[in-house]
Amino acid sequence: MTDTTRTELRQFVERRFAGIELRDDTDIFSLGYANSLFSMELVLFIEQLIQTQVPSEELSLDNFRTIDAMTALAGRLAAADQRQPAELG
Amino acid sequence: MSELLTRASARARFRAFVDEFISPCAATNDMSGTIPTEVLDAVSAAGLWAAVLPEARGGTGTGMADFGILHEEVGRGCSSLRSLLTVHSMVLHALDRWGTPSLRERWLEPMIKGQVLGGFCLTEPDAGSDIAALRTTARPNGTGYRIDGLKQWTTGGQRAGVLLTFARTERGISVFLVDGSDPGVRRQPVEGMLGTRASMLAHIQFEGCLVGADALIGLDGAGLGLAAGLLDIGRYSVASGSVGIIQACLEASVRYAGGRTQGGGQLRQHQLIQQLITKMAVDAQAARLLCEHAGSLKDAGDPATLAATCHAKYFASTAAMRAASDAVQIQGARGCAPGADVARYFRDAKVMEIIEGSTQILEQLIADDACQRLGERGPRPEGD
Numbered sequence: 001m002t003d004t005t006r007t008e009l010r011q012f013v014e015r016r017f018a019g020i021e022l023r024d025d026t027d028i029f030s031l032g033y034a035n036s037l038f039s040m041e042l043v044l045f046i047e048q049l050i051q052t053q054v055p056s057e058e059l060s061l062d063n064f065r066t067i068d069a070m071t072a073l074a075g076r077l078a079a080a081d082q083r084q085p086a087e088l089g
Numbered sequence: 090m091s092e093l094l095t096r097a098s099a100r101a102r103f104r105a106f107v108d109e110f111i112s113p114c115a116a117t118n119d120m121s122g123t124i125p126t127e128v129l130d131a132v133s134a135a136g137l138w139a140a141v142l143p144e145a146r147g148g149t150g151t152g153m154a155d156f157g158i159l160h161e162e163v164g165r166g167c168s169s170l171r172s173l174l175t176v177h178s179m180v181l182h183a184l185d186r187w188g189t190p191s192l193r194e195r196w197l198e199p200m201i202k203g204q205v206l207g208g209f210c211l212t213e214p215d216a217g218s219d220i221a222a223l224r225t226t227a228r229p230n231g232t233g234y235r236i237d238g239l240k241q242w243t244t245g246g247q248r249a250g251v252l253l254t255f256a257r258t259e260r261g262i263s264v265f266l267v268d269g270s271d272p273g274v275r276r277q278p279v280e281g282m283l284g285t286r287a288s289m290l291a292h293i294q295f296e297g298c299l300v301g302a303d304a305l306i307g308l309d310g311a312g313l314g315l316a317a318g319l320l321d322i323g324r325y326s327v328a329s330g331s332v333g334i335i336q337a338c339l340e341a342s343v344r345y346a347g348g349r350t351q352g353g354g355q356l357r358q359h360q361l362i363q364q365l366i367t368k369m370a371v372d373a374q375a376a377r378l379l380c381e382h383a384g385s386l387k388d389a390g391d392p393a394t395l396a397a398t399c400h401a402k403y404f405a406s407t408a409a410m411r412a413a414s415d416a417v418q419i420q421g422a423r424g425c426a427p428g429a430d431v432a433r434y435f436r437d438a439k440v441m442e443i444i445e446g447s448t449q450i451l452e453q454l455i456a457d458d459a460c461q462r463l464g465e466r467g468p469r470p471e472g473d
Binding site for chain 1: 186187306307308310311313314315316317318321389390391392394395396399454457461462463464
């Protein structure tokens with residue numbers, strides 16, 4: 001799950017910024033050409049990827065700065081989503 | 090096929106509603122600078138204030154594609170009312186998506202029913218397109234915040250019951266939902282605007298306005314990202330409303346050109362008039378398709394919808410200005426007369442090129458996006 005998510009996130013960013021040189025810990029926003037519109041694209045992409053909404057408490061820019069951070073966020077949300085039925089029950 | 094039939098059915102329903110309740114009073118509203126309570130009540134009775142929310146979340150919408158059709162049809166009848174729907178939808182979406190449980194408990198139902206209208210307080214004297222420059226502050230005060238600052242050109246600001254307010258905190262730009270009846274909120278109505286004259290604009294002064302910590306929408310400091318998401322909804326609404334203006338121009342032009350005789354024949358038989366009508370017809374369809382594409386992407390949760398919405402708004406709003414100019418041209422002096430529908434479309438269309446991302450801001454965004462996708466990023470200006 002994590003490897004697939006990481007790969008898909010990387011492919012998404014690389015498609016968006018063709019030719020970008022990106023490590024998993026590269027701060028995408030420090031490169032100078034990402035804007036607030038792109039940050040919303042990332043939110044939507046992660047939501048589409050894991051089929052759940054990013055809650056407001058996770059909407060910190062730090063969660064979207066790097067492939068590592070986004071992979072970790074997706075993992076947390078997916079885990080929380082799987083726990084939810086049991087917790088509700 | 091069933092999706093097409095459903096959309097056709099939604100359009101027919103919205104069109105009938107607009108023709109019965111909205112269009113007949115649009116010119117009067119434009120002159121008086123207000124939308125009567127009966128019209129707002131009719132929108133409530135039809136359940137149209139909450140079209141941005143799906144039924145599963147208490148709304149009355151069936152998706153963003155239908156939302157676009159509704160805003161096109163309302164925009165065909167009255168751009169001022171469409172403006173109220175735009176900002177209400179943005180505020181309602183913010184509340185539903187990122188509001189605290191207590192905020193949702195208090196405001197969601199009355200907003201869904203249209204008993205309370207939303208206002209979007211972003212623009213300031215020195216901050217329009219450049220959101221990062223805004224000066225309104227939200228300082229910690231006890232367990233909550235104290236908001237001070239001046240917001241300008243707030244659509245629906247004369248009667249909005251809740252105000253989605255962007256303010257600067259220690260962590261950056263943040264968003265608060267403010268009770269419009271707070272004694273720290275003062276409104277100055279703005280009258281005599283060029284276009285969307287009945288959208289009940291106001292300048293809003295926040296002076297010692299106290300809100301609880303639960304009034305914060307989303308994380309403290311996450312305002313720029315939230316603004317991008319909310320403006321995307323507003324942009325989609327304005328794009329759709331612009332399609333409505335083009336359609337209204339087309340219908341008015343065809344009626345006029347078919348009924349007027351000039352040089353021994355119907356005006357519509359003159360080739361230069363046919364050229365103007367052709368441009369309107371094709372622009373209407375092209376703009377509508379761009380909006381439908383953006384709406385379908387929204388319904389699919391596809392991040393490409395953000396760029397698609399910029400494309401749709403850019404094309405539709407500039408095409409609406411062209412169509413309105415040509416519609417006035419076709420009617421000549423009659424089109425310039427007080428109370429002329431096409432004169433109203435002309436004035437309203439100019440506003441569409443300015444709000445929710447001006448034409449020039451969209452050109453910057455769209456060009457940057459295209460260059461980035463094709464690997465040509467170039468240096469960014471400082472502070473962007």
